[in-house]
Amino acid sequence: MTSRRDILLGCLCAFGSEAIFGIGYVSAKAAMSRAHPLALLGWRFALAALAIGALAAAGVIRVRLHGKPLGRLAAVALLTVLYYAFETAGIALTTASESGAILACIPVAALAASTLILRQKPSLCQTFGILVTLAGVLASVFAGGATASFSPSGYAFLIAAALTYALYCTAVDAAARDFSGVEITLAMLVALAGTFAPLALVRAALNGGADAVMALLRLPFADGGFLVPLLWLAFCSSICGFFLANVALAKAGVNRTASFIGVATLVAVLAGAVFLGETFTPAQAVAAVLILAGVWIANGGRGE
Numbered sequence: 001m002t003s004r005r006d007i008l009l010g011c012l013c014a015f016g017s018e019a020i021f022g023i024g025y026v027s028a029k030a031a032m033s034r035a036h037p038l039a040l041l042g043w044r045f046a047l048a049a050l051a052i053g054a055l056a057a058a059g060v061i062r063v064r065l066h067g068k069p070l071g072r073l074a075a076v077a078l079l080t081v082l083y084y085a086f087e088t089a090g091i092a093l094t095t096a097s098e099s100g101a102i103l104a105c106i107p108v109a110a111l112a113a114s115t116l117i118l119r120q121k122p123s124l125c126q127t128f129g130i131l132v133t134l135a136g137v138l139a140s141v142f143a144g145g146a147t148a149s150f151s152p153s154g155y156a157f158l159i160a161a162a163l164t165y166a167l168y169c170t171a172v173d174a175a176a177r178d179f180s181g182v183e184i185t186l187a188m189l190v191a192l193a194g195t196f197a198p199l200a201l202v203r204a205a206l207n208g209g210a211d212a213v214m215a216l217l218r219l220p221f222a223d224g225g226f227l228v229p230l231l232w233l234a235f236c237s238s239i240c241g242f243f244l245a246n247v248a249l250a251k252a253g254v255n256r257t258a259s260f261i262g263v264a265t266l267v268a269v270l271a272g273a274v275f276l277g278e279t280f281t282p283a284q285a286v287a288a289v290l291i292l293a294g295v296w297i298a299n300g301g302r303g304e
Contacts, residue, residue: 010252011299014260017244022267024237026275027229034226037088039216041192042200043230048238049193052186061182072175076184077191079168084192086161093154100141102158104134104265109166110258117170122255129298130255133262136290140265143283169254176250185242192238259298262291 031040056063065073091099107130114120122130175184204212220227248257266288272278 006251007256010248010250011256011260013244014248014252014257015263015295017241017248018260018263019267020236020241020244022264023271024233024241025264025268026271027232027237029272030276031226031229031233034223035219036200036203037092038196038200038203039219040226040230040233041084041088041196042216043197043220044233044238045189045192045195046197047230047234049186049189051235052182052189052239056182056186062180063183063186065179065183068178072171072177073179073184073187075171076168076175077187079164079171080188081191081195083161083164083168084196086157086164090154090157090161093151094158098154099158100265101138102155103162104137104141104262106162106165107258107261108134109162110169110254110261113166113170114173114254114258117167118173118254120253120255125300126255126259126298129294129296129300130259131294132297133259133291133294136287136292136294137262137265139290140269140284140287143281143287169249169258172246172249173254176246181243181246181250184246185239188242189238256299259295262294266291 028040052061055061087103090102094102111122111127111130115122172184179187200216201213204216208215215222220230245257248260269278269280269284269288273280
């Protein structure tokens with residue numbers, strides 16, 4: 001049975017990871033105003049994978065994969081790649097309100113996956129708290145103004161992203177029995193870098209030839225407006241955020257961790273108001289209260 005200390009540690013890690021991801025949303029918005037999303041993903045994960053790989057090679061972090069069931073690690077890596085591919089395609093084809101609303105359903109999908117796959121039945125408090133958080137996230141999304149794209153393919157990609165993230169949560173739960181949070185994070189980043197960095201180079205080559213490829217390679221060094229958010233996304237979101245999220249799933253379980261996902265939306269709204277000068281409306285303030293209330297309710301009941 002999970003100890004109260006592990007649950008507390010997992011909840012703190014979940015809150016920390018979602019807060020980091022929330023600032024990451026604002027950073028990604030700033031970076032994508034300077035470059036194509038694929039260029040951002042390629043650079044983000046390439047830098048993150050190189051950094052964590054260097055730490056492992058220097059012995060700062062310990063990675064021991066020999067004799068372990070690598071299939072579980074591969075499942076986590078594959079689902080992570082699919083999630084980012086689906087999410088990126090879905091966001092590109094739909095409006096911000098649509099993508100925000102559909103992705104807000106991730107906690108519910110994670111709850112269902114935990115129940116059906118892991119046989120971890122959520123408590124009444126967890127279920128109700130996640131639904132309250134969902135209401136808060138949806139309220140925050142639509143408080144910014146709802147528009148529609150009517151893109152069936154975009155909706156399909158976003159739904160696939162939500163379902164893939166739910167499966168990723170269950171895959172991490174299984175992998176955590178044999179692998180450390182660092183090992184899981186390393187596998188995720190290597191897979192993401194190995195997918196999106198080559199795709200970014202291919203896109204540049206097809207669109208502009210050798211000159212476009214060189215421009216992509218020089219991008220962070222030539223554009224400080226791209227470099228600053230890139231560094232946050234690569235080192236804070238991708239390394240620290242992923243690591244904390246993986247520890248949270250291992251220590252607190254899928255159901256409790258899922259209840260914190262709305263925190264990222266709350267932090268993104270606040271960070272947008274502080275750093276980008278975006279409006280923070282009374283409706284968003286009410287949504288923020290709902291998100292925090294949902295988190296408190298979900299983690300105030302009995303454990304899984």
